[in-house]
Amino acid sequence: MKVIVKYCEEYNLEQVKSKIKESLDSLGGVSNLIKPNSKVFIKCNCVGPFSASYGITTHPIFVKAVIQIVKEVTNDITVGDNPAVKDLVLTLKKNGIYDVIVEEGVNILDNKDQMKIYNPSYKVYNVFDVSRGMIENDVLINLPKLKTHSLAYITCAEKNLFGFIYGLNKSAWHVKASNQLEFGEAINDLYGAILDSYKDKTIINICDGIIGLEGEGPSTGGKAKQANTILTSLDAVSLDRVAVEIMGLNYKKSFITNIASSRGYGEGDISKIEVLGDEIVNYHFLEPKDSLSNVGLRLTRVKLLKPMLLEHPVIDHDKCIKCGECTRICPPKTMVIEKGKYPHLNTKKCIRCWCCSEVCPQNAISKSKRPIIGRIVLK
Numbered sequence: 001m002k003v004i005v006k007y008c009e010e011y012n013l014e015q016v017k018s019k020i021k022e023s024l025d026s027l028g029g030v031s032n033l034i035k036p037n038s039k040v041f042i043k044c045n046c047v048g049p050f051s052a053s054y055g056i057t058t059h060p061i062f063v064k065a066v067i068q069i070v071k072e073v074t075n076d077i078t079v080g081d082n083p084a085v086k087d088l089v090l091t092l093k094k095n096g097i098y099d100v101i102v103e104e105g106v107n108i109l110d111n112k113d114q115m116k117i118y119n120p121s122y123k124v125y126n127v128f129d130v131s132r133g134m135i136e137n138d139v140l141i142n143l144p145k146l147k148t149h150s151l152a153y154i155t156c157a158e159k160n161l162f163g164f165i166y167g168l169n170k171s172a173w174h175v176k177a178s179n180q181l182e183f184g185e186a187i188n189d190l191y192g193a194i195l196d197s198y199k200d201k202t203i204i205n206i207c208d209g210i211i212g213l214e215g216e217g218p219s220t221g222g223k224a225k226q227a228n229t230i231l232t233s234l235d236a237v238s239l240d241r242v243a244v245e246i247m248g249l250n251y252k253k254s255f256i257t258n259i260a261s262s263r264g265y266g267e268g269d270i271s272k273i274e275v276l277g278d279e280i281v282n283y284h285f286l287e288p289k290d291s292l293s294n295v296g297l298r299l300t301r302v303k304l305l306k307p308m309l310l311e312h313p314v315i316d317h318d319k320c321i322k323c324g325e326c327t328r329i330c331p332p333k334t335m336v337i338e339k340g341k342y343p344h345l346n347t348k349k350c351i352r353c354w355c356c357s358e359v360c361p362q363n364a365i366s367k368s369k370r371p372i373i374g375r376i377v378l379k
């Protein structure tokens with residue numbers, strides 16, 4: 001599998017466009033990858049209504065560059081995502097993609113119309129309700145960000161496709177698959193279902209890593225990180241494997257990519273990936289705090305052990321504006337809020353999914369210290 005690495009240090013439309021075009025040329029060229037008049041869906045990362053400068057969402061200039069390239073072969077283009085809690089249009093307006101959609105005269109996804117997709121070779125879950133407009137296309141162009149993730153370790157091409165699931169329905173998956181390894185299996189079952197839906201069609205992954213996010217991603221808990229990189233591949237797993245190198249992280253901890261590779265959904269062995277373009281530079285991203293090794297991932301599958309082993313969310317009252325977003329998304333409803341008060345949680349029932357931190361607009365939710373037993377056992 002090929003991954004094209006391109007150095008690109010700023011969101012300059014012409015520069016970004018030429019780097020993406022060069023990358024697509026290395027994969028056969030736009031007109032070969034996308035047939036004339038094809039129906040194309042562009043999947044951004046719009047996790048929430050955050051300004052593009054935060055490094056959380058796909059940058060509007062990046063989206064504009066991709067739209068203009070695709071318009072060389074087709075005008076049937078739809079752009080969108082499934083934000084966690086907020087309305088899609090509001091989210092797109094906040095991060096600047098809405099203006100791009102209007103300027104370029106393309107469509108906004110109707111994300112509320114749902115359909116079922118199936119994974120014929122599933123391991124745990126075989127059926128998923130997803131937005132129809134994300135599936136019924138000839139070409140899927142996946143535009144992830146280069147980010148670390150408190151729960152998933154990294155979130156890049158494959159994890160970005162969790163956004164096929166509508167809004168708060170994503171929370172239900174955190175209850176069904178309530179530990180990291182089960183969540184990894186669920187993400188891969190979903191990925192297999194998406195691959196099956198796009199069988200005989202085209203999926204192109206183009207990662208916006210010009211400014212990425214390090215530390216407690218994927219949202220306001222992380223810090224924007226200049227990484228000057230665009231990654232392009234037809235294989236999300238290979239792209240994610242190279243992304244781990246660019247971020248300077250530990251591939252063994254990138255459990256979603258490891259599961260994908262072991263299932264044969266893509267290539268996780270870096271020696272078997274053909275890396276073209278510019279050289280891989282290690283940008284030394286900060287890991288999510290207390291990220292788990294393989295042994296830790298296995299131990300924390302035991303529900304009763306979690307409160308003893310793992311850190312829990314802590315609310316910073318100086319930052320919290322009592323908006324209640326964290327309580328709305330909390331899958332087991334263990335984070336609650338009373339009128340006029342700060343949210344509080346039952347740490348015993350908390351499944352450590354970090355959805356609350358993902359949607360907090362104020363970066364008011366951080367990790368507690370790891371309990372002493374956890375520090376000893378998971379060392």
Ligand code: SF4
Pocket residue numbers: 313326329330331332333334335345349350351352353354355356357
């Ligand atoms: S409190 Fe936060 S980490 Fe705990 S279950 Fe709720 S959303 Fe997940």
Ligand code: SF4
Pocket residue numbers: 315319320321322323324325326327343356359360361362363364365
């Ligand atoms: S912690 Fe964040 S999401 Fe929760 S109420 Fe406070 S500001 Fe809102």
